Amino acid sequence: MNDAQFFDRLKEIISPYVQNQEAFKDLKAETRFIEDLQINSANLVDVVLDVEDAFDIEIDNDSMEKMLTLEASLAVIKEKLSA
Amino acid sequence: MIGNDVVDLSLSTFDTEGRFWRYSQKVCSPVELKQFGHFESNQQSLWRVWSLKEAAFKAAVRLGYQGLFRPAKIKVELIDSTRAIIQIGHYKFKGRTGIDQQQLWSDVVIKDLDFKSIVSIQKPNCVPISYKGRLPFIRSEKGGKLPASISHHGSFFRLIYLSA
Numbered sequence: 001m002n003d004a005q006f007f008d009r010l011k012e013i014i015s016p017y018v019q020n021q022e023a024f025k026d027l028k029a030e031t032r033f034i035e036d037l038q039i040n041s042a043n044l045v046d047v048v049l050d051v052e053d054a055f056d057i058e059i060d061n062d063s064m065e066k067m068l069t070l071e072a073s074l075a076v077i078k079e080k081l082s083a
Numbered sequence: 084m085i086g087n088d089v090v091d092l093s094l095s096t097f098d099t100e101g102r103f104w105r106y107s108q109k110v111c112s113p114v115e116l117k118q119f120g121h122f123e124s125n126q127q128s129l130w131r132v133w134s135l136k137e138a139a140f141k142a143a144v145r146l147g148y149q150g151l152f153r154p155a156k157i158k159v160e161l162i163d164s165t166r167a168i169i170q171i172g173h174y175k176f177k178g179r180t181g182i183d184q185q186q187l188w189s190d191v192v193i194k195d196l197d198f199k200s201i202v203s204i205q206k207p208n209c210v211p212i213s214y215k216g217r218l219p220f221i222r223s224e225k226g227g228k229l230p231a232s233i234s235h236h237g238s239f240f241r242l243i244y245l246s247a
Contacts, residue, residue, distance in 0.1 A: 041137065042095070045106055045110055045154075046106070049102065049106060061109065061153075064109060065153050
């Protein structure tokens with residue numbers, strides 16, 4: 001999977017939880033899940049569970065806390081896949 | 084100092100039991116998980132503990148806490164069906180939770196006595212709200228500013244403040 005495919009897969013995962021559709025249309029690597037996309041904090045945990053299922057990885061609490069932007073989440077996913 | 088959180092239970096269900104426990108393990112300690120089901124259903128316990136953590140985080144930010152919201156690092160001890168103690172860093176709060184068929188709400192304060200002074204508003208746009216940074220305030224009858232805490236989720240809204 002290349003970077004663009006990772007990006008698109010993650011975009012698909014977060015889509016159901018996004019409340020700010022305008023920000024979602026202009027999604028960038030540095031887009032923040034809570035402040036920009038207005039994903040509520042309870043749904044951030046859903047994003048993590050969906051990422052675990054989609055990529056068949058386990059995300060520990062310390063890594064989960066880093067997943068606040070698309071870029072940071074992709075870094076965690078790649079790290080777990082390469083472990 | 085106060086903090087609150089409300090959960091719309093209709094938006095907070097799980098497709099499977101497995102998903103529920105995976106979710107719970109992400110946000111609760113083993114000690115907290117052992118309290119599930121003691122005073123309410125397992126799912127209500129999860130949202131009760133979650134809302135107490137959210138409320139305590141808001142109250143701690145008011146007191147100068149600068150960390151991120153890290154639910155697994157906030158400790159909740161349920162005392163009975165309504166009362167709890169919450170610790171975040173070196174801040175300690177008393178919590179109270181109400182649950183009905185559709186929603187669950189938690190308020191936290193520093194002293195038990197403060198619960199008697201809580202004023203709650205369940206409809207948005209009833210009182211003018213001003214912000215200092217991200218912290219909400221409402222105007223008191225004497226013209227001063229009172230710290231407030233606001234939460235909305237799904238169909239539910241709850242604003243609280245301590246009467247002057």
